Amino acid sequence: MMKIRELEAFDAYIRLGGMRSAADELGLSQPMISRLLIALETRVGFALFFRKRNKLIPTPEAFQFHQTVVRGLESIRSLSEEARAIANNQRGHLVIAAQPIFCDTFLIDAIAEFQTTHPHVSVRLRDTGMSEIMRMVSERSCDMALGITLDADPYGADVTSLAICEARCLMPRNHPLSGLKEVTLQQLKRETFVDLAPGSPLRMRIDYMMQHIEVERSIVAETRTLHGIVRLVEMGVGLAIVDPVACLLLDDEKVVHCPLLPAIRWDIAQFVPSDRPLSGIGKAFSDVVARRVEILKTEGVID
Structure with a gap:
């Protein structure tokens, strides 16, 4: 079974491109990083590196595997954050996926407003494109998402139209x-x-x-x-x-x-996994977003 420390060493080495940088980031020695990488390579059952002049050069399979490792480590970190929230008496944690333009504008205001009434709830805002948003909804890796399409049936999402946009x-x-x-x-x-x-x-x-x-x-x-x-x-x-x-x-x-x-018109839409309704804090955040969208309507930005 692969160990988390081995995966963290592998992720750091691929991202940073060197043993020393990976060791500095993880607070380990370079020999320890090397041992962790060798152990992981043994566990996965295929070559992760070419050896050339005492340097490890990632194989194409290593880069392919790294994409899965990143997602896995992110899930593990989310679990750790949730555990810390409970230990620190926080009342919840929200993951919101949205297109970058929403993250740069009204969602920033929504988070600021939400924090005034929910100071112990952490909000993670993920800015990404529609295909990744729909993947996150489908995989239930976000509590709520905001995008610009209503074609969500194949992804198992409940959809609410918040406003109409015109290019x-x-x-x-x-x-x-x-x-x-x-x-x-x-x-x-x-x-x-x-x-x-x-x-x-x-x-x-x-x-x-x-x-x-x-x-x-x-x-x-x-x-x-x-x-x-x-x-x-x-x-x-x-x-x-x-x-x-x-x-x-x-x-x-x-x-x-x-x-x-x-x-050219479309909807600003809210997506929620159909089999995982919003929690109480999720509904509270959704209400704040709806109010912010209404402000944009009154300002004539959207309809």
Whole structure:
């Protein structure tokens, strides 16, 4: 049976790339790290390292195995944190999965508000894409998730729509189209764009609509987060079509935003594992999130 210390040594060695760095992080000697790695290699039954001039070089199988080890150690750490919470008389622990733009905006305010009435409840906010969010819901590794799609039946989730979003077009304030109250997709035909990486629900929706009207977009930069998209537009790199919540991050002196025609709409949705209803503290946090979403509605950010 593999031991936790062996897995921690393996994780540290793969992440940090050296015996000394792994030893420093774990507070162990380099010979001890070496012994732990050799012991783990014996237990797993396949080669984790090539030996070259007294240096261990990870095999392709080691990198593949490392992905599983990371998830396993994270689960173990979650158990340890939960045990510490009980020992310290904390009343609970929540894991919330959400898309990065929500984590950068209204969920920060929600956590701050929640902590004023639940100071002994710890909240772990996981910012990630929709595919990982749905995996976490499916595997029951989060209490609640927030995303932008309602297609959750295959993942065993109960879904609540919190608001309707309508995509916005961002452009530098000095752009020729910046004076328009709304812009059509055809008007964007010759523009350059900055965009989310392929695979995001919004990116796929925009690509489909552009292909439908035979508009081939020129994408000059891609990033994983809308925070990066906003900054690139502010620097004049290109235009962007974004979630309206991203407008909360704008520098209004540098960037303007306007609706699109035809409109691109979706829901901000709350996902909860269908066979694991929210606990009392989970419901309390959900109520705070709902109030924060209502504030965005009153401010005209979303509908």
